[in-house]
Amino acid sequence: MKGATIRDVARRARVSHQTVSRVINGHESVTDETRERVLRAVRELEYVPSAVARSLSSQRTHTLGMVTTDVSDHFFAEAVAGAEAEARKRGYFMIIGSIEEGSEDDERTYLHLMLERRVEGLIVAVPRLRLAEDDPLADAVARIPTVLVASDIDLAGADHVDIDNRRGGHEATGYLVAQNHRLIGTITGPLDWPSARARLDGYRDALKDAGIAADRTLVEPCVDWGLESGRRAAERLLASAPKLSAIFAQSDLLALGAIATLRARGLRVPDDVSVVGFDDIPVSSVVDPPLTTVRQPMREVGELAARLIGDRAASSRKTKGSRHTLRAPLIIRGSVARLDGGRIR
Amino acid sequence: MKGATIRDVARRARVSHQTVSRVINGHESVTDETRERVLRAVRELEYVPSAVARSLSSQRTHTLGMVTTDVSDHFFAEAVAGAEAEARKRGYFMIIGSIEEGSEDDERTYLHLMLERRVEGLIVAVPRLRLAEDDPLADAVARIPTVLVASDIDLAGADHVDIDNRRGGHEATGYLVAQNHRLIGTITGPLDWPSARARLDGYRDALKDAGIAADRTLVEPCVDWGLESGRRAAERLLASAPKLSAIFAQSDLLALGAIATLRARGLRVPDDVSVVGFDDIPVSSVVDPPLTTVRQPMREVGELAARLIGDRAASSRKTKGSRHTLRAPLIIRGSVARLDGGRIR
DNA sequence: TAGGGCTATGTTACCGGTCACATCGGAGAA
DNA sequence: TTCTCCGATGTGACCGGTAACATAGCCCTA
Known part of the structure; x- marks a missing residue:
């Protein structure tokens, strides 16, 4: 029956x-x-x-695989949604693998499982991924179109899609400089994330451009991108540089955490200390004050990744890996105040 | 080669x-x-x-399909993550379909595609889904284990997982009542979402329990769950009931939007007006004031859905559809103030 | 020492489609 | 009227695994 x-x-x-x-x-x-x-x-x-029988016979699965760090993170969820929408438009289905915190070799397991499923393309959004010797990822790239998202791994044959983090960091910091801030602290994400390093580079570039000497005590790294970390980082920052007039936080959550700390210390934002974030998560526009931040177009990142795979599959010739960097624009809201010329808090 | x-x-x-x-x-x-x-x-x-050949031969795909409204929504992203983790534990892979706003028959298309793929279970998280006559979803249920998430469709043979929205709404409102609030407005989500109606019912129950007469002008529905809607709803609410002392918003974003409006009108939260939200999104704990809200355990919802499918597949006998309701606990933070006895703002 | 039973391995069919090619019948051309 | 060609349909192999059964040694026991 x-x-x-x-x-x-x-x-x-x-x-x-x-x-x-x-x-x-x-x-x-x-x-x-x-x-x-x-x-x-x-x-x-x-x-x-039966799509199964059809796939076996026709040697086509119309399936894309996506491996991410954690789909429940807004950042990746957006990318997944973008990729999914684009894939669907092109007649592809999406299978996803979300890597739980903790398990070490999971990316590899997932990769292998996806190869078994004969996915026709692979989107790897695992920022901290490091390449082992003789890494299965290299095998995968050799077999099927692969797009690396937000990764600094350089894999010949794979396409790369990323946010221009360095420029984003530069713009955020540059904007603070333009508002006459001179003592600008920064709260970074975990420095084993390439994006965190790039944003930090951008921060340093901007200070250098403005002729402001680098100061190590103004850089406060965190172990994650969350609120609580932002809170604590801000405390450390205030301890080491009590007179700073602005903070560039590498994520909106870090920024919000920092703001919470500032408030707790009786400092007003932006009147006493200005804050710039990074991400533009949905709430950023409604918190008080509305957060000035750098917007990451993650949805577009996902879309682009899927599109690259589609194009590659369509042309079916092996192109060299391409590299795409999406601009992350500064969204100016209300968490930055202009400092009166020369005044130092 | x-x-x-x-x-x-x-x-x-x-x-x-x-x-x-x-x-x-x-x-x-x-x-x-x-x-x-x-x-x-x-x-x-x-x-x-080749998993494809293996599937054809063994008649097992080890694949679960999940159809959601929008993966980029935090709510669903969490559910997907939970389901994915649980599925993986049990050796299943997950294929996802995220329904873009606008396209009408997409659920059906997805459903059919998933049936073609011979998924061994189906998680349908499309709250507003209405059942058509001779709906393909009914077919699907007849073929494979199906779990309906946050849906009020009553489909024999399918399992149902949902949040106890009514009780959540009741607790939120009841808490306000316990803090001596009497004039309590509510901002609801779109009323074609079952969850919105259930929360509204909970709100009414609580008022009734307290012997407070229902007042239609205190109920302000929105077209979506977003910030902007919350903002505008709060304006309407203040216009029709300027003396209210508390607002129960059916989502955290609605609540934050409402708070923005209250602030703009010079009203302090919680001193002048108390606010309770619903969701407990990550930022809720760090906004100012920290939001008192009802926590939706979406991750657990996803996990449970996947587990139900796994169990059903394992036992392989057709059980009647079960119904699971997860408690949504009230998280008390700082956005509600106690009203002095009898005082009315 | 023949037969039973076990282990290691091989043989063949089958899962449910697609593909390449064969076949058949009728319309139009010479 | 006969030949040709083409549209409509059928036949059998094949995709890459798994399942069921067959077979060939080997050890052990009676």
């Missing part, structure tokens, strides 16, 4: 299985009358074609 | 393909020496077994 096959339908419609195949694939050269008969049989038997 | 099959490996190792199958599946009764030989051939040919 359950699981009619193409041959069951054929028998019922009194045609060959091949004719059924023609009908369900919309091929020409089938009489209207025959088609009708077949379709009726399909309905009566509640026949649903 | 690319795509060695089990027979290629067999030839190379000078055994039958069946022996290769035994080795890669870790079967007993293979000599160490033979196994070694096979494994070497596997390595040399870079053989990766």
